[in-house]
Structures are given as structure tokens and as C-alpha cells.
Amino acid sequence: QVHLVESGGDSVQPGGSLRLTCAASGFTTTTGCMAWFRKAPGKEREGVASLDDEGTGTIANDFQRRFFISKDNSEKALYLQLTHLKPEDTAMSICAWDRYPCTLINGLPSLVGTGDYWGKGTQGNVSE
Numbered sequence: 001q002v003h004l005v006e007s008g009g010d011s012v013q014p015g016g017s018l019r020l021t022c023a024a025s026g027f028t029t030t031t032g033c034m035a036w037f038r039k040a041p042g043k044e045r046e047g048v049a050s051l052d053d054e055g056t057g058t059i060a061n062d063f064q065r066r067f068f069i070s071k072d073n074s075e076k077a078l079y080l081q082l083t084h085l086k087p088e089d090t091a092m093s094i095c096a097w098d099r100y101p102c103t104l105i106n107g108l109p110s111l112v113g114t115g116d117y118w119g120k121g122t123q124g125n126v127s128e
Helices: none
Strands: 003-007 018-025 033-039 046-052 057-059 067-072 077-082 091-098 102-105 108-111 122-126
Touching: 003 091, 018 033, 018 091, 018 122, 033 077, 033 102, 033 108, 046 067, 046 077, 046 102, 046 108, 057 067, 077 091
Parallel strands: none
Antiparallel strands: 003 018, 018 077, 033 046, 033 091, 046 057, 067 077, 091 122, 102 108
């Protein structure tokens, strides 16, 4: 059975950094798209970053030069490095995997389908 488990969320001050991890288990393939989404209070879930099976990453324009996505196939982990965090970055970050290639929806990294598997998320809070 496939599981995605996020970790690394924490409370930090503005300007701080977080490294989020999405640990995948039960996968029999490394193909498809892995992506990070976030759900901020009072806002819709939005795509943050995606990584295809060839290692090509896409970061949403608003987060470029602050957020970085990577993966380790041997560890079956997807990472999201968040830097120069702002209070408006307070959000639940959620990872997902879809068997189809990554895509863009309204200019944001996303999945072609609804996502085969989703994690439960990890909460990051940015405040003084």
C-alpha cells in the first residue's frame, strides 16, 4: 500500500527556513509527477512545486528563488526547501503523487488528474 508522509513543518520567524520531507513508501515505480501543494488559512489549496520523473522541477512564479524542490530516489523522498519565509507563507504543505506527467494549471504546478496519492500534510507557521 502506498503512503506519503510529510514532515518538517515548524514554527519559525520571518526570514527563517524550513526543509519539508515527503517520505514515500509502497511505490513500485518512480515515474509520474510528485508535487507540493499548500493550503493557507482562508485560501484555496495551491500548487507550489512539482518534480517529474526525469528530475525536472517547476516552482510557481511567486516562490521562485525562495522555494526549492528536490528528491532522492534511493530514499524515496521528496523535499521542499523553504527560505526567506514570510508570515503569508503560513500554511499546511501537502505532497502528492500522480502517475501522469506534471502539468500547469493557471500557471501553477499541478497534477493532470486528481492525484493518485496524497499525504496528510505538515504545518508551517511563520510569525514573530
